[in-house]
Amino acid sequence: MQYYLIQPKDPLVIRSGRPFEEISDAQAARFPPPSTVAGALRNIHARSTGKTLDSELLKLAVTGPLAVKRPLNGDALTAEHILVPKPADVQYFKDEKTQLTHLVRSKPMAFAEGDGCDLPSGLQPLFAENLFTEKEIAGKPVSGPNWWSFNDLVAWRKGAEISFEQVVKNGWTPAEPDIRTHIAINNHSRNVETGKLFQTTGLSMWQQRSDNQPFPDACVSILAGIDGDITLPLLNLGGERRLAQVEPCTLWPTIPTDLVQAIKTAKGFTLTFLTPVLFNHGWLPSWLDKDTLTGTPPSCTGLQVRLRAAALERWSPQSGWDLAKNKPRAAQKMIPAGATYWFEIEGDATDEDIRSLWLAHFCDDAQSNLNGFGLALPAAYQFTI
Incomplete structure (x- = not known):
């Protein structure tokens, strides 16, 4: 397996499989799914090696995609820069008393006597861990980063306490979506079709800037692997054939010794x-x-x-x-x-x-x-x- 970093040159337009709507929204900005990245890598591999686009390319294994938070100061990339999606067993809660946001862990627990639900036999429900400890938070769920540092996820799975501030600092909160309005052109007259407007929503691959920071301090690349060589420097990714730079790398998590x-x-x-x-x-x-x-x-x-x-x-x-x-x-x-x-x-x-x-x-x-x-x-x- 050979690994590559893909750096989009424009916000990514990724379809969701829903019927296309004329008016887009911020929710349409999404990270490319594996099949989109797999198709782009197989395509550029075929162009690099002179292969034809046929079913044989489907046999090439692709892994990923993950994300990589790349500092703009030129620091070398390490495992701490790899980003992964937020685990589903974590919720962000804001304490009404202290106004601080905490991470609440959900874990499998047995029912109390007389309790039950319609889960399949033998499957345990998940309960918020803080409900059974002295760390119960009087608050409500709030939004937060949907991308964590890979190292933070590994530490969380080992039972470590992680602060919300740490997740925000090490993770990724995408910048505002790039919403563009387009017009339809008549193929014969080359004039604008009256009343035919539509929008696309692009995912901006930048870290959201803070209030006291006018410019973002990191951009985000896509990390993926393929069983094949890629020698060309550019590929098309997502809708509208937007360009992305591709470069080889050795950045991939290794198995812990323990x-x-x-x-x-x-x-x-x-x-x-x-x-x-x-x-x-x-x-x-x-x-x-x-x-x-x-x-x-x-x-x-x-x-x-x-x-x-x-x-x-x-x-x-x-x-x-x-x-x-x-x-x-x-x-x-x-x-x-x-x-x-x-x-x-x-x-x-x-x-x-x-x-x-x-x-x-x-x-x-x-x-x-x-x-x-x-x-x-x-x-x-x-x-x-």
Whole structure:
């Protein structure tokens, strides 16, 4: 796998799969999904090597995309600059008394006697951790950064306390969306079509500036990998064929030395999805039995796990263009990045199986995995019951 940094030269216009509307809005500014980046990388790889755009390109594995926060002062990029989506088991709460914003962790917990819900048998609900400690916050949920530093996510999964200020400083809050108004041109007369206006919303790849800082101090690049060479310096990404610079890099997270032993000792782990994931049965992977919630992850050979809990946001639409067949793809329902699943290990686990969980892809469909969907970060988790 060879890794590349993609730096858009203009705000990115990424379609959501919804019917196209004449009037756009800020919610339409979105980070490119894996299939968009996979198509762009395979296209530029084919142009670099003289290959034709056919179904053979689909066999090239692509991983990512993640984001990278690039300081404008020229500092060398390290793992601390890698950005990942906010995990779904975290909420931002503002304390009404102190006016401070806190991170509230949700975790699987057993029902109290007499309580229950309609979750599948054996699946635990998630409760806010502060409800059962002395750190209960009298406040309400507020918005915050949707992108975290990779290092902050790793620390959070180890149980570390992270401040909201730290998340804001190390993470990414995109600048205001770039909304442009366009007109339709008659192909024959080359005149403006009366009354035909439409808008596009672009994602600005900059860090949102603060009140006391007139200019942003960082831009954001896209980090992805492909099993192939890329020699050309520019590619087209997203709608309107907007240009982006592409350059090789070695920036990719490496597996921690203590991860394997930590998961084996805890007899459980979480999977936090860093890219959207596609399952055939909605929220439930096909590699788990729907009755017992047990199975073997696709990256493993003998690891037997049981799903204990899950945290995920509402599904989002996904579509695209098939370069090989030259037609639009069917729309799909994606589980957004940040979704977190809790698994308990049944029986023994080998070091090789645990190691194979590191930044693997966990979609049901092999092609979705090759396209970069379902990239997940594993972390040790010990169940109390």
